[in-house]
Amino acid sequence: MIEYILMITTVLGAIIALMQRDLLKAAILTGIPGISIAFLFQFLLAPDVALTQAIVGSAILPVFIALTVLKTRRTEEESK
Amino acid sequence: MSFYDIILKRIRKIQEKAEEEPITNVTASAMLTAELTLIISVLVAVVMVRLIHPVLMIIMIAAVLVIALMAMPIMPRLRREQNDDLNNMMFYVVVALGIIVALFYWGNLNV
Amino acid sequence: MVVDSQLMSFFTAGSLVVIGIFAALFLDNLIKKIIGLAFLADGVNLFIITMGYKPGGIVYIFLPDMVVSNFAQTASYPLPFALVLTNIVIGASTLAVILGLVIILNKRHGSLSASKILRDKGE
Amino acid sequence: MDTNALIAVMVALPIASALFLNLLDKKDRTIKILAIITAIVIPIIPLLTPYGSHFFGGYVPLAQNATLAQGLPSLITGTQLFQFHPGIMYVFTSAQQLMVFVLGLITFFAIFTFLNETKRPSGVYAFLMFMGTASVSAILLSDDIFNIFVFFEIAALAQVGIIVASGIKNNYETALKYILLGNIAGPLLLLGIVILLGVTGNVNVTDMIFTFKQGYVDPNSPVILMSLALITFGWLYASGLPPFHTIKSAVYSKALPHGAALLQAFSVFTLVAIGIIILRLFSYNPFTNIAIIGISVIAMILGITMAIVQTDYKRILGYLAVGELGYIGIGLGLGTAFGITAGLFQAVNEAIITSFLFIGFGTVLYKTRTSNTRKLGGMMYVNPRVALLVLLAGLAMAGVPPLNAFQSKLMLIQAAIQSGLPELGIIMILLSIVTFMTFMKAFYTIYMRPKPKELEILDNKIPRSTVISLVALLIICIILGLFPQIATNSLQTLAVGLV
Numbered sequence: 001m002i003e004y005i006l007m008i009t010t011v012l013g014a015i016i017a018l019m020q021r022d023l024l025k026a027a028i029l030t031g032i033p034g035i036s037i038a039f040l041f042q043f044l045l046a047p048d049v050a051l052t053q054a055i056v057g058s059a060i061l062p063v064f065i066a067l068t069v070l071k072t073r074r075t076e077e078e079s080k
Numbered sequence: 081m082s083f084y085d086i087i088l089k090r091i092r093k094i095q096e097k098a099e100e101e102p103i104t105n106v107t108a109s110a111m112l113t114a115e116l117t118l119i120i121s122v123l124v125a126v127v128m129v130r131l132i133h134p135v136l137m138i139i140m141i142a143a144v145l146v147i148a149l150m151a152m153p154i155m156p157r158l159r160r161e162q163n164d165d166l167n168n169m170m171f172y173v174v175v176a177l178g179i180i181v182a183l184f185y186w187g188n189l190n191v
Numbered sequence: 192m193v194v195d196s197q198l199m200s201f202f203t204a205g206s207l208v209v210i211g212i213f214a215a216l217f218l219d220n221l222i223k224k225i226i227g228l229a230f231l232a233d234g235v236n237l238f239i240i241t242m243g244y245k246p247g248g249i250v251y252i253f254l255p256d257m258v259v260s261n262f263a264q265t266a267s268y269p270l271p272f273a274l275v276l277t278n279i280v281i282g283a284s285t286l287a288v289i290l291g292l293v294i295i296l297n298k299r300h301g302s303l304s305a306s307k308i309l310r311d312k313g314e
Numbered sequence: 315m316d317t318n319a320l321i322a323v324m325v326a327l328p329i330a331s332a333l334f335l336n337l338l339d340k341k342d343r344t345i346k347i348l349a350i351i352t353a354i355v356i357p358i359i360p361l362l363t364p365y366g367s368h369f370f371g372g373y374v375p376l377a378q379n380a381t382l383a384q385g386l387p388s389l390i391t392g393t394q395l396f397q398f399h400p401g402i403m404y405v406f407t408s409a410q411q412l413m414v415f416v417l418g419l420i421t422f423f424a425i426f427t428f429l430n431e432t433k434r435p436s437g438v439y440a441f442l443m444f445m446g447t448a449s450v451s452a453i454l455l456s457d458d459i460f461n462i463f464v465f466f467e468i469a470a471l472a473q474v475g476i477i478v479a480s481g482i483k484n485n486y487e488t489a490l491k492y493i494l495l496g497n498i499a500g501p502l503l504l505l506g507i508v509i510l511l512g513v514t515g516n517v518n519v520t521d522m523i524f525t526f527k528q529g530y531v532d533p534n535s536p537v538i539l540m541s542l543a544l545i546t547f548g549w550l551y552a553s554g555l556p557p558f559h560t561i562k563s564a565v566y567s568k569a570l571p572h573g574a575a576l577l578q579a580f581s582v583f584t585l586v587a588i589g590i591i592i593l594r595l596f597s598y599n600p601f602t603n604i605a606i607i608g609i610s611v612i613a614m615i616l617g618i619t620m621a622i623v624q625t626d627y628k629r630i631l632g633y634l635a636v637g638e639l640g641y642i643g644i645g646l647g648l649g650t651a652f653g654i655t656a657g658l659f660q661a662v663n664e665a666i667i668t669s670f671l672f673i674g675f676g677t678v679l680y681k682t683r684t685s686n687t688r689k690l691g692g693m694m695y696v697n698p699r700v701a702l703l704v705l706l707a708g709l710a711m712a713g714v715p716p717l718n719a720f721q722s723k724l725m726l727i728q729a730a731i732q733s734g735l736p737e738l739g740i741i742m743i744l745l746s747i748v749t750f751m752t753f754m755k756a757f758y759t760i761y762m763r764p765k766p767k768e769l770e771i772l773d774n775k776i777p778r779s780t781v782i783s784l785v786a787l788l789i790i791c792i793i794l795g796l797f798p799q800i801a802t803n804s805l806q807t808l809a810v811g812l813v
Binding site: 164165166167170171174 | 212215216219305306309310
């Protein structure tokens with residue numbers, strides 16, 4: 001049962017992260033699909049890939065993006 | 081009005097349209113050459129449809145000719161479409177992906 | 192189980208790919224585009240892992256007390272997993288390059304909007 | 315067991331040298347010496363290497379490993395497991411020899427002009443060039459489709475680096491666009507590859523073909539069609555065929571001339587390598603050839619018509635390079651042995667001629683620091699010898715005898731007529747003429763018309779190394795034009811094997 005919850009959090013987390021207007025929030029929320037996918041990998045019998053994905057997907061990528069947001073600008077500007 | 085006059089009129093129209101840039105002989109003739117090259121090579125390429133069916137080829141050539149004459153300054157439009165804007169390029173890339181996938185499925189059923 | 196979990200996992204991967212392409216195509220902000228592309232790569236990774244999964248199987252690590260023939264029949268297929276490890280690393284490094292370029296471009300233009308800084312320069 | 319370590323050296327040497335160059339960023343003399351030595355050695359290795367294959371880690375198929383094969387149960391020896399390739403395999407035949415040699419030669423000329431045109435050669439730039447060469451060589455050699463994907467990504471990153479390092483206006487924007495598009499195309503290519511892996515259980519191209527041929531897998535199943543479409547899409551990105559022709563030509567125009575010469579060689583050889591993989595895997599499907607020809611015709615028409623209306627000469631060359639890719643694609647798509655030979659020969663010629671043109675027009679950029687044809691003129695009086703060389707390069711591109719593209723374009727037209735598609739021949743002749751016209755338009759505005767008053771020509775002399783490179787490239791063009799058998803004989807074996 002747990003895997004279905006993980007799949008739902010993956011998709012919902014991705015959508016919610018893209019819906020944020022605050023870019024820092026969006027960057028941090030990127031970690032939710034990342035960590036859900038890592039757990040999903042564990043469920044799908046790939047524990048070593050799950051370890052890598054847990055580090056890269058839930059820590060490194062959100063931190064990279066968040067650092068970029070801090071170096072550039074916090075909010076999304078009005079388009080056009 | 082003869083056929084030649086129609087083409088001449090269209091060419092004058094192209095030259096008017098290209099006025100956003102400083103118009104010289106070179107740019108005007110370049111646009112004209114590109115236009116003619118485009119139409120002729122598309123026409124010749126359409127002749128290859130004869131391998132599928134000869135009648136289809138005739139219909140398609142007629143259609144291409146009519147469309148080309150109706151929308152004759154194609155090149156300025158084509159040039160405006162193929163610009164360096166990321167959104168534009170991304171759009172065409174995704175459209176091309178869709179076309180390729182669809183074509184391969186269609187082609188495997190029909191060729 | 193009513194629905195096969197492997198099939199659902201494929202659907203999850205597919206929706207991540209679709210979300211990624213949607214974000215890259217329709218969202219204007221560069222950071223959002225990049226997040227979308229990261230989801231696209233995640234979706235592909237999930238697809239690969241799901242492909243190697245064997246329902247009711249075991250992890251592909253051979254422990255000393257296992258029987259070879261039994262292991263060969265029940266273990267999941269490890270080759271896709273090795274590919275995913277490589278792909279995660281490639282994706283992360285590409286993302287770092289993109290973010291570096293974004294920082295430089297933001298310094299020059301003071302904007303993160305793709306339609307402002309990546310438009311046609313008319314040249 | 316014919317494991318051949320020199321094949322691996324072809325890829326490993328540029329990578330090792332590149333890493334060293336990256337470390338030695340501030341030491342100018344060391345960089346120059348190391349870069350030039352590596353650049354000389356790279357084209358020599360393929361000439362010395364005997365044909366054969368290399369198995370990384372020594373993982374040969376069981377059938378070739380006498381010690382392991384002894385005493386195996388018939389459960390293994392009787393099945394296909396006995397033949398499969400367990401590790402990454404590089405194949406080196408005469409066609410790969412020629413192509414890796416030409417790629418190495420272009421790398422050498424690019425490095426040679428780069429070291430002499432820039433005052434303070436940066437080690438990082440040389441690092442990127444060597445990295446790109448190594449990855450494209452690996453794409454040419456590898457028989458393992460995932461290995462090709464990895465090097466595809468490395469090559470994309472190296473190309474982005476070469477654009478970023480150029481310092482031309484708006485280069486960062488182009489680099490970002492290129493890598494963003496690459497991040498869509500790359501994962502989709504990987505998706506195509508892993509679908510094949512999932513269906514056949516293997517990433518080795520030879521084994522995949524074996525599974526198709528033996529009927530273990532239904533080659534017409536929709537899943538495989540999806541993977542064919544996705545791999546084709548990745549191929550379009552790597553080689554710059556439409557819809558990627560705008561970004562690819564922008565990439566060429568935003569790199570320095572020697573960088574652009576190298577970048578177009580990368581595109582040409584990636585096109586050939588992945589195109590061959592597609593043909594090997596999917597040639598049972600008649601629509602593959604039709605699709606390749608269709609894409610190539612669109613590339614030719616769009617590339618060359620867009621080249622006419624440009625005003626920046628680097629952009630003109632970029633679009634012409636993309637348009638010329640269509641000729642190679644037509645050769646591959648015809649599917650006959652003669653057609654594929656002609657396409658491969660055209661690929662070799664085009665890589666040489668386009669680098670010739672980029673380096674030649676690079677002298678204009680070197681003297682005037684502008685690439686806008688509207689502001690240029692009268693360069694003929696500045697340096698008539700270089701102007702003559704550039705003119706010869708343009709003639710070569712248009713296919714004037716006795717230069718090399720004449721032979722390959724003639725072969726292509728003959729192949730098209732033999733396959734019952736004379737229309738393709740007509741389009742190719744027509745577009746060759748238009749190519750020449752486009753080139754002459756650029757040549758006239760840059761070299762022959764009177765010099766505009768506001769154009770200032772810098773006082774720096776064109777380095778002798780650039781002229782030497784141009785002359786050497788011209789000599790290669792003439793040799794290949796007079797004796798096309800040198801190239802076609804080595805390409806023919808590969809082409810015959812594909813049919």
